[in-house]
Structures are given as structure tokens and as C-alpha cells.
Amino acid sequence: MMREDRLPSFDGVFAPVVYRDGGIDMVDQTALPERTVVLRLTEVAEVAEAIRTMRVRGAPAIGVTAAYGLVLGLERGEDLIRVADTLRGTRPTAVNLAWAIDRMLETFERRKDESAADLRAAMLAEARRIHAEDIAANRAIGRYGADLLPNDASVVTICNTGALATGGYGTAYGVLRAAHEAGKLAMVYPCETRPRLQGARLTAWELLRDRIPFRLIVDGAAGALMAKGKIDAVLAGADRIAANGDSANKIGTYQLAILARHHGIPFYIVAPTSTIDPDTPDGARIEIEQRSEDEVLAPYGCRFAPEGAAAWNPAFDVTPAELITGIVTERGVFRPPYRFEEGRG
């Protein structure tokens, strides 16, 4: 892994990952906000490790990364089925990962009898299509979502759903971006989002870059903030949306939905339709990734808990459909009852 120091971009926007000259440029999100490090990945094993260790994270972003990972595997002459299996196993909850891999494998099947050069070109074109479609979806999502907000809106959000979490632009964050551009956003309250603090580290970094006014809160302050009566909406991303609308997202999302309901505040899940998994009937079937206890006990090398302490550390939770006011996608806003059985394609 080589390190460079300039931000990648794609289709005119900042992107956390791009494919260039036979390798992947990737912003190392574990180094942000202190340092902006761009990694250069040229091996599939490096890509898998980068996903696993969350140098790239966010369901749409790891989907795009996996697509480029398959291009890299082909470039290296590796067995694509094994490459796909390796990448698929890195994070179990995000469906965009499996979705992007399947789409790349379909292209491979369709084009594998062509010349090596044509096949490689077709695979890279497909990965870039996935990437471009994600950004286009996010822009559409931003417009649909911003329309849901009142003027002078104050919004609570969780984790990072910005350019860093996607192909670029952002999902829930894309709505904030669009609302800000439309002049109707008064204040964002990002939950810091323990254990990995993506709200504090990544969303705050993007909000500062975009000059959007915000005040960071600890995750325990969301209820008290809502009780003050000034919050107009809660916006969250998703890692997988089941056919019935149940949505897996960063740990803490479920309780934000309960708090929003208690205070009469609309709660929106914001995600491209690639996050919808019609093969998962409901949230009970979504595998929830358990991560290292050290993320809780000693985040980023800062040990808070005493030696010998144990922790329970699920990466995600599931918000049941009945707590979700609407699901904002690039095809518009879905309202309950949600029925995504027919596919997302």
C-alpha cells in the first residue's frame, strides 16, 4: 500500500474510492479527521483488508469498492469466483456489497468469452457504471429528501452517510447537502456514533468542508435534544433494507427511531434502492455483524475501560418498519406499508 495525498474524485464530486491505472485510490477513513491519507491498493487482499478494517465503510461505498476489487482481481489474473467470495465475506450486513459483486459477476458471465482486453474494459466500465449510478441516485435522493424538510430545519443524524460512505455526495448526508444548498437547513446535530465515532470523525469533517452549521452530540443526548422541541426530522442511512421495510443500520439507529416516535418527530431511512434486499423478508433475518470489544473498551488506542472489562459490540441494529416514517430512495419516498418483494433492479 502506497500513500498519496490528494483527494480522489469521480463524476465531478469527491469520492472515497476510485479506480485509476490498474489500482484503487482510497481515502483511509481510519486516519480522518486528523490526517487525510490516500491509499493505493493494487492487490485484492489489500482491498478485502481495507473493507474489513473499515478504511472504507458505508454500505454504498463498500459496494463500489468491491466492484473495483473484482476489476483488480481480473487484472491480476485471479479466479473471479474466489475473489468474489473473499470480498463478500468482509462485512456481512451491508447488502450493497453482495449486490455489487453479483452485478459484476453477471457482467463477467456475459462477457467472459470475449478477448481479455474487451472483458477487462467491460468489467471496468460496469464498475464505473455502478459508481456513477450511485452518485446519480444520491443526487436524486437529496432532492426527494430535502423536499420533506420544512424551512429552517434542524435535523438529527447518525454515523456517516456522506460522500465518504457512498460513491460520492451521500445518502442521508446528501439530503442535508441538498437542503443546505436550498437554504432551508438551520442546524445539523450529528450523533457522534460510538463505538467508531463516524459522526464525530467523518460527518463533522464533511460538514466543516461543506460549511453546514452543526453541533455534535453524544449519542445519549439525542433524547434530551428532541425534548427541547426543536428537531424537525431524524435522517439515517441503511446497510440493508428488508422486503417489509425493516432496516439495518449503525448501532443506535433503532433507538433514535423510538425517540423520534416518542417526540412525534418524523424518522426517515435514506438509501439507494441497491440497499433494498427483496430476498430478506424481514429484519429478523438480517445477520448483525459483531465487532471487536476493543472498539468499545479502547477506541483508536485510547483505553477508557479497565483491563479485564468485557463489552457487547454489535455493529448494527434493526429498526422495524413501523417506526420508519418514510424510506427515501432515488425513485422517491416510500411510505408504509413497505413492500419491496418485487426487487430493486
Add this chain to the structure above:
Amino acid sequence: MMREDRLPSFDGVFAPVVYRDGGIDMVDQTALPERTVVLRLTEVAEVAEAIRTMRVRGAPAIGVTAAYGLVLGLERGEDLIRVADTLRGTRPTAVNLAWAIDRMLETFERRKDESAADLRAAMLAEARRIHAEDIAANRAIGRYGADLLPNDASVVTICNTGALATGGYGTAYGVLRAAHEAGKLAMVYPCETRPRLQGARLTAWELLRDRIPFRLIVDGAAGALMAKGKIDAVLAGADRIAANGDSANKIGTYQLAILARHHGIPFYIVAPTSTIDPDTPDGARIEIEQRSEDEVLAPYGCRFAPEGAAAWNPAFDVTPAELITGIVTERGVFRPPYRFEEGRG
């Protein structure tokens, strides 16, 4: 301030603060769990600073500390009214602070015409009575609270309410201790309690010492944990309880109460009657201390948020009485509707 290294005790239990030989021995809770440092305080200004910077914290513990602080002021020949004002201003939300100071000033008024030696002895005796009564109250609270729990109980708690937060033994933590001694406690899930992480740093430290099984959770995981259906109760302390039962406690307590209600789990406030403030009619009149943004942005010197980020950092929130299943005190368990107008004395 001198530093020593052995744990203070009082009435046979570990105590975070004791008075000895004309000075105060105090466990520095900002150094835990990494280092166990016992400070030696011999000036009122040091006591005020220790409360303000949370070297001692927890409403009952700072009440006891303030009582000893007045003894120290008398010892130093200072004006007791000014000493009282100095100590009273250190933390606005905890009512035990004002309660202990008022009780010490009453003793002073009653005895001030006696000899200097008799007055000093009377004041120290009163401070030690406050201390001893707090421990006795906590033991009674522990018995009442443990009776509320089923066998094999799993409990969520927040912040630190243990020996460190009190004169000794603990309030909500005292209930855990009593339930553990009675063999009916299966598992404790302490919320880490951002921003200052008293759950991770202090409660985990006490649970390890007491060999009580626990798994630490991030504050955002409480809802997902409750959804699993294995939590029997939520126990929280209080910094001030209004006459109508509304209770101020560590930020995050209010939303735990909402989550408990949503999942049909009993939510108890656990505190001595010295925490009840009959002069505060309801929670809207409780002053909520705002603390430094850096507690959110860069806890204990670990900077997570980018430079330039802002934060909203209230130290406490107010849980309305209607979300509180019962208030466990040394006089028994109060049930709604709460009416504490008649005083707590």
C-alpha cells in the same frame, strides 16, 4: 495537593472521600481506571476545584465532600458563608451539595458560640454523620432495590452510582451489589456514558473489584439490547429529584427511560432522600449544567472530532415522573404519583 496511594475507607467500606488529620483524602476519579491516585486536600480552594473538575463526582459524594470542605474552612479560620458560597457554585444541578452545605451551616449556627475546639468537633461530627447516614441509606436502598429484581436478573445502568459516587456502597450500584450478594444478579450492562465515560471508567472498575459479571455497552446499544428481550430493569441514580418526581440525572438517562417504556421494562430512579428537593416543583425548574465542548470533541486528551467542530454538551437531562416506575430510597420505594412536597429531612 499531595498524592498518596492507598484507598480511603469509612465505616468499614471503601469511600471516595474521607476527612483525616485536618485534611481530605480523595480518590482522583479523573485518573481511574488507569491509575489509583489518592489526593490530599488541605485548602478549600482545592476542594472546590476538585468538585468542579470532577475529581470527585456523583451527587451524594459531592455532598459529603462539601461537608468536609466546610470543616476544612473552619479549620483554616475562613469565613464559612464565603466557603459555603464557593462550594455551592461548583456544580449547579446536584441538590445534595446544597443540602449538605445547608445542614452544616445549621450546625454552625447552633454551635458557633461554643469554644473553637467544641465547634470544630461538632462540625466534624456533623460531616461524619452526613457521611455515615449516606452509607446507611445506601445499604437500605440496596435491600429495597434488590427486592424489586427477579432471579437471574439482567440490568442496564448508566453513569457511575457506586461507592465512588456516594459516601460509599452506592445507590443504583448499591442495588446491584445487594442483588449480587443475594445471588440473583445474572448480568449488568453498564452504558459507557459519554461524554465522560463514567460507566466505562468507574462502574467497570467497581464491577471488576466486586466480581460482578458485566458487559459494557455504548450508549447507542441500549435500545438494541432491550429489543433482545433479556433486560429486567433499568436502574439510574439522580442528581436532583423534584417534588413531582421529575428526576435530573446524567445525560442519556431520559432516553433510557423512554426506551424502557417502549420495551415494557421497569425503569427505577435510585437515590437517597437527600437527593429529593421539595423546593423544586418540577423538572422544568432544574438548572442543567452545560459543560465544556471538549468533553465531547476530545475526551481525556483523545481528539476525535476535527478542529473547528462545535458540540452541545449538557451534563444532565430530566426524566419526567410519568416514565419512572418507582423511586427507590432508604425509606422504601415510592410509586407514582410522586408527592415530595413535605420535605425529605
